[in-house]
Amino acid sequence: MGRRRADSAAAKAAGTPRRETPENQEPAGRHFRGRRKSPMWLKIVAVTLSGALVLGLGTAGVLVMKLQNNVTTAPLNAAVSNGNKTKAPEEPNDSMQVLILGTDTRAGANGEYGTEADSAGEGQSDVMLLMNISADNSQVSITSFPRDLMVPIPDCVSSVTGKVVYGSRSGQLNAALGAGPGCTVAAINDLTGLTIDHFMLADFTAVKELSTALGGVEVCVDHAMYDVNGSFLRLPAGNSLVQGEQALAFLRTRHSFGDASDLDRIKAQQYFLGSMARKVTSEGTLTNLPKLYNLADVVTKNLTIDEGLANIPAMIGVANRLAKINLANVSFVTVPYEAYSGDNNRVQLKEPEAGQFFAALRSDTALTKSAAAAAEASKGAATPGATAATTSGTPAEVAPPVAAYNKAIQPITVQNATAIAGRSVELLASLSTAGFNASRSSGDVAAQNETKVLYGTDMADVAADVAALFKLPPTALQADPTVTGVKLLVGTDWTSGVQFGTVTVPQDIVASTADQTGGCLKVNPIYYTY
Known part of the structure; x- marks a missing residue:
């Protein structure tokens, strides 16, 4: 190969860069536990998303005061590496990411659902949703990550012991919670190229209390059913209003819908969230100050959030951003995945679709047709519903x-x-x-x-x-x-x-939007009752 001239002024100015720290450190003897016989999949996700929606659509001052007094906090980013940085709080015009986690811990009030041997301490985040609010506050995407998605896990500082918990080049994403929610944040930052702003972590108790405070959430199944093997969910065919223990059973059931695959469990989770979002924004709920105050109390006392969110200005900022979002532009997405090459019982990202989707999130590309049409109209374009968009900030x-x-x-x-x-x-x-x-x-x-x-x-x-x-x-x-x-x-x-600069949105990436009723969920025939 040729040799460049040695006396370039530009080259002298560049100097000799320092060697960077290697990205993939070998794990130091840490092994993730095998899958439990009956792991819980559909957990408490609805409570945290609904809490965020309530904060955004209700009387912000009252709710955030209650939130600040009730919640437990933990560090936002637990990664040992300083490569994961957080956004400055003075960036109100940027997109915002909130990671919503549900833990299967049996500690404390959750002991009635098993022993700490089933899931002690922080537990595992069997529900992981990334809520992305666009920079112009016109759209929200809620992305589901499978519990057994195999990804690099970074070295993290435990939020409990303060000691380093060594990660792995390939581990289950839900196991990152063992070092605290900030470790899951760090892993998803690395995975997506995003910088998550906040997290919310909730447990079993939250679902029961919130669903009851809301007066129930409507669900529909296409056949009478009874889950005899896990959650003991029993529903008649057609519409039902579930709350308390029944709502928790709906979210805990692992094999009741479709073909019992991860995809069908995620669909049921998204279905419940959409129904709850419609519930929160209808029936006058958002104009009823006593009910809003009660909902805030229920939500916040069952949450752990990051330290940056536990202050009034930050929470009011989130509330204002969520205040006027059209439910038609609240989209539910499952991160593209396929069978893991090392174990067909686990999954890995499907490329290039996953990378294309993460690029769309980073560039704030509209995912729903109505949001894309509005974006094109604002630029004077005539073609709505485009599947590609030019990123902002590219060089002239x-x-x-x-x-x-x-x-x-x-x-x-x-x-x-x-x-x-x-x-x-x-x-x-x-x-x-x-x-x-x-x-x-x-x-x-x-x-x-x-x-x-x-x-x-x-x-x-x-x-x-x-x-x-x-x-x-x-x-x-x-x-x-x-x-x-x-x-x-x-x-x-x-x-x-x-x-x-041109981002391609994978075809049919949006599974549903919050304004859609979605019909009835298909029950797995092995749980039919007559």
């Missing part, structure tokens, strides 16, 4: 300056991490057309969410020109002394075209 089209080096001999490699075979070809052609004739492919690697331009010593100016050629943002540039020359790592956030 400015021709790069004439390079003070010989482009033809610069060592540039393109590494394909999109999960799409042949993705490197058109990018290599663009590099060649631009005069980078020594460019080559370094092959396909495991999918990664974010595109990066990595550069070695004395190569900062070349890397900047490569980024400008493809209109990559400055944040994509990263010094890496292990790289010889420049490496263009192409992630799932850029799966087509030769210009970065």
Whole structure:
């Protein structure tokens, strides 16, 4: 390969970057427990989401005061690495992410559902929902993560002991809660490329109390049923109003619906949430101050939240953002997944769809047709319902300056991490057309969410020109002394075209919206009663 000139002023200014800390530390003897015979899937998610909706749609001052007095707090981000940073509180015009967790702990008041041997301490987060509020407050997406999704788990500082709990290169996502909710936040930050602002963690008791305070939540099943193997949920065919123990049983049942798969359990969870959201925003509930106060009391005394949310200005900020969202733009999504290559009983992210979806979240792309149409209309466009959108903040089209080096001999490699075979070809052609004739492919690697331009010593100016050629943002540039020359790592956030900035929303990613009744859930025939 060619050698660049040694006396470049730009190269001298770049200096020699420091070596970064390795990202994948080997686990130190920590083993996750095997799956229990009857693990709980559908837990207390509804209470936390409804609590957030109540805060946003009710009388904020009264509710946040009660919330602040009742809740328990824990650190937002427990990762040992300082790579996971939190947003500054003075960013009110950015999108907001709230991670909603349900724990299966049997500690304290939850002991009636088993012993601490079943799930002690923090328990496991068998329900994980990421609520994303768009920057313009016009849409909310609620993304479900399967309990047995296999992902990298970071090293975390325990919220209880203060000691480091070593993670794993591949572990079940719900096990991260063992080090505290901040560890689940850190794992999902790494997974999605987002920076989660807040979390809410609730237990079994919350479902019973909130559903009762609401006067019940309406559900519908297509056949009379009785879950004799787990939750003991009994329902007649058609519509039922469930509350208290029955609502908890609905959320705890693991095999009652569809073919008893994870997908059907998630559908039932989303169905319950949509019904509860409609309940909260109807029947005059939101204009009834005593009822709102009671709901806030019920919700908050069963929550653990992050320290940043446990203050009046932060909670009022969340409340204001949720105040006027149309239920048609509250979308339910299940993160794209497939069978895990190491164990068919577990799952992994399905690429490139998962990476495309995370890119859509990061770029604040509308997921529902009505929200997309409104976004297009606001820009003066005539075509609603687009499935792709240009991200904000990409560099303007400015021709790069004439390079003070010989482009033809610069060592540039393109590494394909999109999960799409042949993705490197058109990018290599663009590099060649631009005069980078020594460019080559370094092959396909495991999918990664974010595109990066990595550069070695004395190569900062070349890397900047490569980024400008493809209109990559400055944040994509990263010094890496292990790289010889420049490496263009192409992630799932850029799966087509030769210009970065167009996000593709996977087809049919939205399972339902909160304004839809969704008909009746299909009961698993083995639980039919007659």
